[in-house]
Amino acid sequence: MPFYKDMPLVCRSCGETFIFTAGEQEFYADKGFLNEPTRCPKCRVRRDSSGGRGRREDRKENRS
Numbered sequence: 060m061p062f063y064k065d066m067p068l069v070c071r072s073c074g075e076t077f078i079f080t081a082g083e084q085e086f087y088a089d090k091g092f093l094n095e096p097t098r099c100p101k102c103r104v105r106r107d108s109s110g111g112r113g114r115r116e117d118r119k120e121n122r123s
């Protein structure tokens with residue numbers, strides 16, 4: 060049995076430090092996810108609730 064412990068990670072989206080908790084690590088492992096999350100829970104929720112609209116906001120000035 061692997062032993063999990065809380066791990067601080069830096070969000071790639073907003074740069075904030077968030078905790079990847081032992082419980083989440085277990086959940087990830089259970090789902091077969093091999094990679095650590097790269098975004099904090101807040102940014103993950105934002106992304107999930109965006110519904111695929113405006114996911115490339117940094118290109119908004121590039122519209123024809």
Ligand SMILES: [Zn+2]
Nearest residue numbers: 070073099102
């Ligand atoms: Zn974030």
